[in-house]
Amino acid sequence: MGISVVMVTYESYPLTRRLLEPLVSGIGKELDEIILVDSASPDQTGKKLKADFPVINYLPMPENQGYGAAVNHGANQAKGDWLLIMNGDLEIHPAQISQLKELAEASGADVMAPLQETPEGNPIPTVRNxxxxxxxxxxxxxxxxxxxxxxxxxxCSLPDKTKGVNGFVGGACFMVRKKKFQEVGGFDPNFFLFVEDADLCKRLSESGAKIFFTPEVKVRHYWSxxxxxxxxxxxxxxxxxxxxxxxxxxxxxxxxxxxxxxxxxxxxxxxxxxxxxx
Incomplete structure (x- = not known):
């Protein structure tokens, strides 16, 4: 049961290049593939990254249709049974992604979200009602x-151990079973930005999917x-x-x-x- 990373980027070449470099080393090991979806970046972020890392699967969007539409585009091409969905401004390593999958399988989760931190190491409240x-x-x-x-x-208060949540988890980084993601139709593309994660998790929960959060995996989000x-x-x-x-x-x-x-x-x-x- 392999892992496909679906990363969405928009006009963020220097940062995404730095964060993508350690991920590429996991292809063929912890990861099946990295799918980079570029939302029609004016600075050609996607093309530059494909030139730097030929091993990635580069999928350009004809226009910026929003985060959810870009993720759906990448997920439709993914080979893995698990999807690691992430922003292009988030730092995570292959071993951490593998750990997320292990925790999800051990707990029977359909969604597993890590603890996100600021660059200074402060926790970001990504579990919400x-x-x-x-x-x-x-x-x-x-x-x-x-x-x-x-x-x-x-x-919500962030759980101090791996456990299920009744609300939703932030969409900037989470692992989800591809089958479950596709069963509910993926992200609703009518959400250009914001709240698409709440909508997705609500539909997943209503379908019987189990949504989990874990503080055992910590990732850095370079967003403010x-x-x-x-x-x-x-x-x-x-x-x-x-x-x-x-x-x-x-x-x-x-x-x-x-x-x-x-x-x-x-x-x-x-x-x-x-x-x-x-």
Missing amino acids: FPTPTTILFARRSPLGVLLGSSGGYL FSTGQNALRKLRQQHKSLRYYFKKHFPNRRFSRAFLALLFWLQRGFFRLPGMKR
Whole structure:
């Protein structure tokens, strides 16, 4: 039961090259293959990486259709029974990927997510409860969340051992059985960015799949919140994805969707206030 790594990249050649180098050494050993999906990078990131590492399977996207669509494109070409899905800004080594697979098989998990850390070694809260109007109202970057210092139950305490979770795990790095991923149709490509992981895990859970988290495997994620106008664009995209999520999973709760639209409008205004934490 082999492992296919599906890595998505966009305009990040220097960083992705550095992080890809140790992974390539695992091809034919811990890994069956590395599939690099480039989301139409203007700087030709994918072409450059293919030239540097001819052994990888390079799949260019004709245009940037978002993270989920890119992952689906790579997963459809994968040979392994297990998929290690990851961003191009994440540091993980072949032995760690093999360990994830061993932990998943030993626990009967269909999804196994590692502990993600910042470059400084701080844990990233990547285990979360599924979005609801209440959790969004008190989320840590909402007006009430900032004022009250609350996450509204959206963020979960990271388990201190390998165990199943009732919510979802972050989509930047996780291992999943290819069969299960395909059974639910993979990522919903209507999510361009953000919340696609919550939607996928919700559909997996509803299908009976077991979602696990393990702190035994620690990976570095070279990602941080941007500031200024770029951060505001990200916030708008997150709101767009959340609106679609609620329309999809709560089709009869029109009042909740109207309430969320008002909340998002307030949050964007709050976000612009001087001195607010981004």
